[in-house]
Amino acid sequence: MTTPLEAALLGNGAPGGRRKADLAALLEAIPYCRFLGVKVDCKGSEITTIMPFAPHRIGNPVLPALHGGAIGAFMETTAILQVAFDAGGPVLPKPVNIAIEYLRSGRAVDTYARAVITKLGRRIINVHVDAWQDDHDKPIAALRGHFMAAAD
Amino acid sequence: MSDIEVNAGTPLAHVPHAQAIGMAVVSARDGVAVCTVPYDEKLVGNPMTGVIHGGVMTTLLDNACGVAVGSKMQSMAMIATLDLRIDYLKPAEPGRPLFARAECYKLTRSIAFVRGTAHQGDEGDPVATCAAAFMITGIAGFARPA
Numbered sequence: 310m311t312t313p314l315e316a317a318l319l320g321n322g323a324p325g326g327r328r329k330a331d332l333a334a335l336l337e338a339i340p341y342c343r344f345l346g347v348k349v350d351c352k353g354s355e356i357t358t359i360m361p362f363a364p365h366r367i368g369n370p371v372l373p374a375l376h377g378g379a380i381g382a383f384m385e386t387t388a389i390l391q392v393a394f395d396a397g398g399p400v401l402p403k404p405v406n407i408a409i410e411y412l413r414s415g416r417a418v419d420t421y422a423r424a425v426i427t428k429l430g431r432r433i434i435n436v437h438v439d440a441w442q443d444d445h446d447k448p449i450a451a452l453r454g455h456f457m458a459a460a461d
Numbered sequence: 462m463s464d465i466e467v468n469a470g471t472p473l474a475h476v477p478h479a480q481a482i483g484m485a486v487v488s489a490r491d492g493v494a495v496c497t498v499p500y501d502e503k504l505v506g507n508p509m510t511g512v513i514h515g516g517v518m519t520t521l522l523d524n525a526c527g528v529a530v531g532s533k534m535q536s537m538a539m540i541a542t543l544d545l546r547i548d549y550l551k552p553a554e555p556g557r558p559l560f561a562r563a564e565c566y567k568l569t570r571s572i573a574f575v576r577g578t579a580h581q582g583d584e585g586d587p588v589a590t591c592a593a594a595f596m597i598t599g600i601a602g603f604a605r606p607a
Contacts, residue, residue, distance in 0.1 A: 314508050340505040341514035344481075365481035368524075369539065376478035377542040378523045382516020401507050404515045408546040 314338040318399055330393040332356065336386075345379065347386050356394060358387040360420045367417065375415030377450075380440060384409065384422050384452040388436040391424035396434060396458045405433070407454040415449050418442050434458055479524050482517060492533035492565040496525040499558045511555035515547075518559065518579055522547060522591045525561035526575040530595050533565045533573070540573065543594040553588045557581045563591075571597050 311319075317334035332349045336342040345366075348359040360366070360383045368376025385407060392402040422440040438452040471486045473479035473496075482504060487495040498504070498521050506514025523545055530540050553559055562584060563577035572594060579589040 312509065338508055339514070340503050340508065341516060342506075344503045345516070365477050367477040368479070370475065370477060371539065374541075376476065376520060376523075377545065378516070378520025379478050381519035381523065381545065382514065385516050385519065386514075401509075403552075404549050406546070406548045407515070407519070408544065409519070409542075410544050411542045414541065 312338075314401070315399055318393060318397075318401070330390075330397065332390050332394060335390065335393060339386075341382070342386055345382060345386065347383060349390060354394075356387075356391060356423065358383065358390065358422045360422075362418050362420075364417075369414075372414060373417050375417070375420065377409075377411055377415075380411070380415050380420065380450050381407070381409045381452065383420060384424075384438040384440050384450060385454065387422040387424045387438050387440075388452065388454050388456065391426060391436060391438075392434050392456050392458070395426050395429060398458060402434065402456040402458055405455040405457055407452055410451045411449070412451065413447065413449045415440075416442060420449065421445075430458075432458055473524065476524065478520065482520060484521060484524060486528055487560070489528050489532040492529055492568070493562070494525050494529035494532055495560060495562050496521060496528060497558050497560045500556050505555075510552065512552040513555070513559065515549060518549070518553070518561075518589050519545070519547060521559055521561045522563070522577050522579055522589065523593065525563040526565070526577050526591070526593045527595065529563040529565040529575055529577075530568065530573040530597075533568050534597070539598045540595045541598055543572070543596050545591060545593045547589055547591045549589050551588055553579075554581055559588070560584075563593075568597075573597060 320331045366379040424438045428435040567574040
């Protein structure tokens with residue numbers, strides 16, 4: 310029996326074309342992604358994730374600013390989606406390590422992110438993620454991470 | 462050294478996102494803080510295994526590091542994470558709470574350096590480790606720590 314997660318990872322793809330993970334279904338199948346409220350916008354191979362603003366993602370109510378953990382979790386989710394999309398496979402990629410750089414405080418508005426796979430190895434995948442709000446050229450945070458493709 | 466006014470398992474009422482994931486401060490004193498997040502289905506990152514999402518670990522470690530910095534400061538000031546690096550050593554066991562112990566081992570006028578460990582009861586068997594740096598941003602009416 311195929312679970313919603315497996316079905317999302319395998320996707321359906323165009324007839325004759327490569328199967329691509331169904332990222333919206335993947336987000337829907339992961340409880341924490343639903344909790345975080347992450348959405349995805351796929352235009353061909355260009356994937357942008359969206360974390361709509363919600364008061365429960367605030368870390369500093371004085372400023373107010375988004376919680377660094379929520380921004381980090383959002384970027385990690387973006388990386389996982391990109392790896393699932395590019396590397397494929399029936400299991401979720403696992404994070405090995407991540408390094409987050411906080412560049413500006415995350416204001417109480419929607420946040421966007423995009424991931425670039427810098428190296429798609431057989432087992433290890435290197436990913437870079439940028440997160441921004443109003444202006445793509447003014448990122449609020451960046452993430453570098455290594456992910457493991459197969460279950461190990 | 463200052464003491465943050467906390468008792469065992471004090472919820473982080475002033476941090477909405479920490480509260481949303483059920484995080485609580487177990488202890489915070491002299492630059493060492495312990496925070497915890499209970500296991501919750503809504504925090505699961507892999508529905509096949511029930512393992513908590515790495516992002517929860519990120520939030521827990523980030524917050525524990527921040528509390529550790531706060532507990533080392535003489536006066537009140539705001540802090541902001543500059544960078545956070547996490548090694549995921551092994552998947553967290555489903556059904557059990559997560560703990561993070563963070564230690565601010567160096568505090569200057571403008572920067573705090575912190576390291577932390579996430580575990581599930583046995584600190585010698587961590588699920589993740591981290592290193593972080595924070596910027597001390599003074600706020601109006603409050604001096605930066607001397």
